[in-house]
Amino acid sequence: MSNKIAVQVDDLTVAYNYKPVLWDIDLEIPEGVLMAIVGPNGAGKSTLIKSILGILKPIAGSVSIYGKSYNKQRSLVAYVPQKGSVDWDFPTTALDVVMMGTYGSLGWIKRPRQKQKKAALEALEKVGMLPFKNRQISQLSGGQQQRIFLARALVQDASIYFMDEPFQGVDATTEIAIINILKELRKAGKTVIVVHHDLQTVPEYFDWVTFLNVKKIATGPVKDIFNDDNLTKTYGINYKVSIQE
């Protein structure tokens, strides 16, 4: 972890139909952390990511990626949406979906060529999905679909990775495979931000955590702030987890 700030969020407020789902969020994410965003359903976790990525327009506040606006820093950022956000019956193959990760660097009109295909194949290899490259995406299991999404983000070769619940509906093997890749990314100096549901695995998987429930409750190193006090503040009930050291 360096002293650089990878993502800075200032006074961010986002509303759906005039009902705020994120209220006045200030957040600084240091470069090189593997961070979980935790909070109850409806806490605005996905909304936070989508607002940082410019998919949703905030009603107030600003976001910067390495000091500049997202639009200028797009090539530094990769995004893994929730698996359920797309139609897996779409007529395309695993390889083609991974290739979509290269579209950002290509820009409008230009088409992917050999170079992009090679990068996509390498990414498929990394997530152990190379044998399935020509498989139609509906013929893949939930865990395999999630790996394809991860490969699509890897192919972007970004500095900051945003992932929306990558462990949702995947089997234990895939979960371990994914977390190992995320840890590798961190080792390579990348910043990884993950919307996460399973509180039990937070200390094991992540080194940084943000508690969110419409407002930001706390953010910092897992070892300092992942405690019953913050969990109770976030989830509203008297929350006890045993944290294994």
Next chain:
Amino acid sequence: MSSAQIEIQLIASLVAIACAIPGTFLVLRKMAMISDAISHSILPGIVVGFFITQDLNSPLLILLAALTGVITVVLVEYIQKTGLVKEDTAIGLVFPVLFSIGVLMIAKKANDVHLDIDAVLVGELALAPFDRLIISGVDVGPKSLWIIGGILLFTIGLLVAFFKELKLSTFDKGLAASLGFSPAIIHYGLMSVSSITTVGAFDAVGAILVVALMIAPAATAYLLTTDLKKMLGLSIVFGVFSAISGYWFAHWLDASIAGSITTMLGVLFLLVYLFAPNKGVIAVLYREKQQRTEVSLLTFLLHLKNHDEERERHVNHLNEHINWQKVRSKTVLELALKNNMIVINNNIVSLTSKGDEFTTQAIDYIITNEDAQIEDMKDDFFLFRG
């Protein structure tokens, strides 16, 4: 064939291609009903355009009418965004109103000119060859051929240039937005092309049947392929096939060409729906039957593996032990024998080494939840082959 017949078929085919391209993306975006809305609500645009230009083939009329199509989409989305009604309700609210405004305008103002509601609804393809485009005294062909040809070239140009963007934003809007390909621009681009194509095609096939040419070929192709480019290609093939066969069907019946083309589209879809190799109804039923037999086979093999005692493995007693009817036991027994999974000695059934290996592997995959590998395993063991 007379030259008029060739021209009619050519126009119908070009309309089919021009419709199949945006139609494929509308189907994949689950927006088929939007094409219905556009095709109706362009009517007031056509009427106003006609008042201004006095020419049904004027480019200005096409642009004005297409604009009405885009306005329809904007209105539908606006009403939907209020959260008070759902999308299908919003569509059902917007287009009948716009359509009926068009109907009233025709009734009040256009009765004495060449613009009648029948032509707008089902088109007059048979008359298309009579309206010629004359450039400095030279007859260069029917006007509607040039119009739809121009629209088709425009559509193909956009498709080739923005294929990647269309595919991305159709599959994953969120990723498209985060990569800087504005889904809104692509969405309204597609809506504009759909509107322009609808206006260009309404002359030939009518404002209502154009929906069939947009949706049916794409829906049919969707059942046959898992590749977007092939889906586009197949949509075009189905569209053109229906256009030409529909023309000759109408010729034979002496009936409406647009009606016959649409009937052909329906027949084609029905055939594919029944007989498509993977997604067709018959294939699905056959596969389900196969799967039932496979599960029975596995259950049977597992039973053999679990029981050493001969009492449990006697052919005559298997029915009682696994509680199956005679026919089913017979099918399963035959399948196992054919695949060399079992041997029968003195009416006692035993697993072969191959059968044993198959059972062990299958159980392994089921326990570890690796369903995909069972599919490969079936190939390894030549189940259901020869």
